[in-house]
Amino acid sequence: MLIVSGPTGGSEHDGGDHPERPARIAAVMAGVDxxxxxTDVQIVAPYVANPAQMARVHDTAYLDELAAFCQAGGGQLDPDTYASADSWSAARRAAGAGLAAVDALRQRDDGVAFVVARPPGHHALRDRAMGFCLLNNIAISAAALTANDERVLIVDWDVHHGNGTQAIFWDDPNVLYVSTHQWPLFPGSGTSQEIGGPRALGRTVNVPIPAGATGDVVRRAIDEVALPAIDDFDPTWVLISAGFDAHRADPLADLALSSGDFAELARMVAGFASRPGRLVLFLEGGYDLGALRMSVAATLGALLGDTYQPEDPTCGGPGAEMVDQARAERDGALQRAGPLAPSERRIR
Amino acid sequence: MSPLQKIAVGFDGSGDAEAAVRWAFELARQVGADVVVVHAVGLLEYAANRGAAVELEQTVERLTREAGIDPARVHWHVGDGDPCSVLIRAVFAPVAADLLVVGSRGQGAHAGLLLGSTSHELAEHATVPVVIVPTGREGQ
Structure with missing residues (x-):
């Protein structure tokens, strides 16, 4: 069973010819179709995230300022990021769509949920919009889960490092953040030596990979660098920052994945969930509409046992050495940091 | 207090940023410091105009000549990220600046609001002193 939370953002938060545009939602839904x-798909209406839910990960001063900025008509927040008059309501629905997805899975206890919502979220910081993102949708859902004593694994396979998500959970031992991303590239964070704060050493895993890297390199990164941390963490929920801009056709970056690679990644990450009904995908990037449609279909198909695969997985690109280097650098950073947190999984 | 050795100035090609660069050059001449002109490459610039940084570097070369500062004391640094994050990172190696300089409003900043203001964010988060150069005051 696929639960689609949304779609939302298909007409609002419109920046004209900006690549993060409402038409992305129609492309995603075409991929679902x-x-x-x-009858194996259930559409769930998004919630509107309330102030208490947003304040778990954002400063209230920032929330107030963003709301007022949108109410005044909006504008550019930085060279990349815009807000329009309706962006505040769109962002709250995008954040609430994640919360609705989690609730829907809890009620069913099986299936996979996909949050079809924009604006995206993983660059949004506690006190700042950034990189097309206003509210950190996945962080708001993860924080709601940890407030209920869950241990949350976030896998971020967007081509850009999710600096906002990493920063929000930097010192939170109940969230494990894993990112593969092109390097060097915006936002410039995400080195393998960034391993988490003093209370959460090892709870951040970054594997930067070079332009031109293919799907086998990303799978190797998960397998060889992230897997030990995931095994040790033993998550109860798995959330995916599912950006599809690592696809070779994407105009904003230079990785060389195909839609088939996202299918392979989805199968791999789904295996980290503790049981059925504990996996949620959040739409992040992905700006070539055709690639986005194919990648969404291949990803969801893989999770639902479908054989739909419009493109074969890719291999042979550069990056294996960089993955090995990331593993060595991470191991070194962990050794320098001293002993890891005690075996007690849940730390308050 | 140690003498000022390296000044990082944000540059996005805007008029306000040019004013900040001129002000930083003048200060560097007076105290004998190096200047690192820092340019942030965002998501859209990476996608749309990968030659933009080269054009901006040429502008900095012109500003260097106009200021009469020793070109060997002027360095060019391009970083991935939003302007605020790239400038905050300029405090650390390899730039290792001990003063940050920005114009009062760069590209994308929204007049009259704190939200989206690189200078405001820097003032809040930077770990070294920050100078915000109002347009028209760079020679003073």
């Missing part, structure tokens, strides 16, 4: 799921 390509699977012809019939």
């Amino acid at each position: 390509d699977l012809h799921l019939g």
